[in-house]
Amino acid sequence: MKKYLLVALMTVIAAQAQASTQELIESVKQKNMPMLLELLSNGENVNGKNEQGNTALHYAVALDDAESTETLLSYGADVNIANGKGWTPLKIAEKKQVKSVAPLLAKYSSASESQTVAHNNAPVVEKVEAVAVAPQPVAEPQAEKTVSLQKYNEDIAFRDEAAQEILKQKLAAEAKVKELEARVQQLEQEKQASEEAKKAEEAKKAEEAKKAEEAKKAEEAKKAEEAKKTQTAPKQVAVKTAPKAPIKPVAKKPVQKLPPQKSKMSDKIYAGDEEVVYCLNYLGQGENQHFVRAASYYAASAGINEKRYGEVVDIANDYFAHAPEKDIQTRGAECSGVITPKDKNKQNQIINSINKAIGL
Numbered sequence: 001m002k003k004y005l006l007v008a009l010m011t012v013i014a015a016q017a018q019a020s021t022q023e024l025i026e027s028v029k030q031k032n033m034p035m036l037l038e039l040l041s042n043g044e045n046v047n048g049k050n051e052q053g054n055t056a057l058h059y060a061v062a063l064d065d066a067e068s069t070e071t072l073l074s075y076g077a078d079v080n081i082a083n084g085k086g087w088t089p090l091k092i093a094e095k096k097q098v099k100s101v102a103p104l105l106a107k108y109s110s111a112s113e114s115q116t117v118a119h120n121n122a123p124v125v126e127k128v129e130a131v132a133v134a135p136q137p138v139a140e141p142q143a144e145k146t147v148s149l150q151k152y153n154e155d156i157a158f159r160d161e162a163a164q165e166i167l168k169q170k171l172a173a174e175a176k177v178k179e180l181e182a183r184v185q186q187l188e189q190e191k192q193a194s195e196e197a198k199k200a201e202e203a204k205k206a207e208e209a210k211k212a213e214e215a216k217k218a219e220e221a222k223k224a225e226e227a228k229k230t231q232t233a234p235k236q237v238a239v240k241t242a243p244k245a246p247i248k249p250v251a252k253k254p255v256q257k258l259p260p261q262k263s264k265m266s267d268k269i270y271a272g273d274e275e276v277v278y279c280l281n282y283l284g285q286g287e288n289q290h291f292v293r294a295a296s297y298y299a300a301s302a303g304i305n306e307k308r309y310g311e312v313v314d315i316a317n318d319y320f321a322h323a324p325e326k327d328i329q330t331r332g333a334e335c336s337g338v339i340t341p342k343d344k345n346k347q348n349q350i351i352n353s354i355n356k357a358i359g360l
Helices: 002-029 033-041 056-062 066-074 089-096 102-120 142-232 273-283 290-302 306-322 325-338 344-358
Strands: none
Touching: 002 033, 002 056, 033 066, 033 142, 056 066, 056 089, 066 102, 066 142, 089 102, 142 344, 273 290, 273 306, 273 325, 273 344, 290 306, 290 344, 306 325
16 A cells, blocks of 8 residues: 555656746746746756656757846756657757857856766775774764855855846836837938928928919919900000110129128038038937938038038037037037928928938
């Protein structure tokens, strides 16, 4: 009877171990790092096998999951353990040509081989035949127990620290993802605002064209009415008059073109398009680096030649590099006003250059 109870108890224990091993493998498959760390910290057998003889490390290597692989190896996973087909994690890495986990496997494999060689080269102690003596009470090695417990606690602390570091990295990655999502949302909003402004401008042009067409039709109708009245009016007898002396044409004075107005920000550039190029490049020296590229797109659309564009850019860079901090901030505020003009056409031209630089 005791034999049957023992067999039943071993069967239950084996089933529990199999279930725990399956949970460990599932945490690797799902890349659930908190669950993996919890199972390992609770003493789960890191080298436990499923029905196919695979361990959690077999799956981590097959998935090329460096994070799970390093965690399992730090908890003592065996890189040379074979599954039901005789495949070890090292062999799987070789067949699948995984890139992320290969250095980790090589590192732990080299450490394992070094320990084996050291063990094999240890001096052999000759066997001494046992002498039959009366059994004596042996004192418990209290010092060894204390050292072992201390090592165990240090090992647990190291694993907890590793888990906290992994969790810290995960939280940092999630924060970065949220930051990128916020940036994408901002760019979408800017794109939407640009499209709405473009539609409003097109609607305005369409309305102006409609009014011009209506005015043209009204003018044509007026001319047709006047022509109709002329045809129905009685003919008048032409009275001959003495020819007038030809009028001498008055000589027109040549229109004097005013020289381009110098910019208030620098006497080396002109107001208008050159100011926009100057300010886009100047603001691009800070966090908005895509403004530098936008400056080149705007210069091309405004017809500024390459030589003059380079001179304007050099002037902006020189001021940013040598001006006092207070003046740099003041110039930044001035440039913010330059790239947001009241002229809708110029504003749309600047927005299009920025969108093109961002890649929209």
